[in-house]
Amino acid sequence: MTVTATAAPTTAGTLYVYGIAPAGVLPPRTPGVDGAAVRLLTEEGLCAAVSDAPAQVRARRRDLTAHQAVLGELTAQGPVLPMQFAVLTPAAEDLRAQLRNDRAHLTAQLDSVRDCVEMNVKGIVVPGCFADLVGRDENLRALARQTRHHPGYEANVRLGEALAKAVTREARRAAREVLACLAPLAVRTAQGPVDDEQVLSTSFLVRSADESRFRQALTARARDVGDRLALSVTGPLPCYSFVDARSTTAGR
Structure with a gap:
């Protein structure tokens, strides 16, 4: 083919x-x-x-x-x-x-x-509660104090960059929590491309009989991490991500 x-x-x-x-x-x-x-x-x-x-x-x-x-x-x-x-x-x-x-x-x-379907789950970073982040991170608190005492363009940029990194870090932690919850409900998983905005992109090979349970678990996790990570699911899909490459490229 x-x-x-x-x-x-x-x-x-x-x-x-x-x-x-x-x-x-x-x-x-x-x-x-x-x-x-x-x-x-x-x-x-x-x-x-x-x-x-x-x-x-x-x-x-x-x-x-x-x-x-x-x-x-x-x-x-x-x-x-x-x-x-x-x-x-x-x-x-x-x-x-x-x-x-x-x-x-x-x-x-x-x-x-x-008897399986593919469920694709994506997670997008949600701008976090900066006050909460600063309250929990000593480095951010110190940087915020410096910015208040010595305001200026460069200080604001440094604080903004640090906050953005902290928000992404929190979203990635949430993504790991979601994976840890959903992976046991799947036969296999396949990782998709991620970046600083889309920190979760994973396909799950789920038994058709377990689809409802998978969706329920995803809904529960979406509530738990919603302040850090916006989750979406596409499926059920044909099992694109779980077909060995040989079956689609033989005879190239």
């Missing part, structure tokens, strides 16, 4: 690939990318959901939505190895060959996400 950049031109016979599932699932009735009909290629107990690729693959909202809708129909039936948007294969036989050659690996991957 080859992963192409969005807006890349395609050639005749190129197939757009949505995901891989066990054989026996019903083909999605939802139209795929560019309105194309989705069909299943079956080989060795596995099947790949595909459609004819458009002349160019662009990351348009309607096509991104169609991609997700096709995966939604598949995941409603059982485990799926979801492909990211714009995964193409040059010919049906190439894809059939991959299903044959990688059958054991792909089957193991499907088993690993069976």
Whole structure:
């Protein structure tokens, strides 16, 4: 399978690939990318959901939505190895060959996400209560006293920078608390990119039966850390973050 950049031109016979599932699932009735009909290629107990690729693959909202809708129909039936948007294969036989050659690996991957969903949790820094921070941090108290006694632009900048770092530090501590609470409710976790503003970005592989309990725990933690960290959750999602790279890049 080859992963192409969005807006890349395609050639005749190129197939757009949505995901891989066990054989026996019903083909999605939802139209795929560019309105194309989705069909299943079956080989060795596995099947790949595909459609004819458009002349160019662009990351348009309607096509991104169609991609997700096709995966939604598949995941409603059982485990799926979801492909990211714009995964193409040059010919049906190439894809059939991959299903044959990688059958054991792909089957193991499907088993690993069976009856599971992905929940993505993000946490954004909340500007904290400066008085509370200063009250609990001796270094900040000393810097605040210096600024009061010797006010000026540079002193204000130093105090502002120190407060900003303290707010971020508190948010990161809150993020660790959230992870410590949620990780035991998940089968696996996958860390996403973070920075000084978004200090938490983690995907959780959660058993479908535990989704409600996971949401309840997240809601409780959101209340506890809300003065430091604004939490959001996206899901349930296809298990994008828990698919081994081999299943999406073979044949590149």
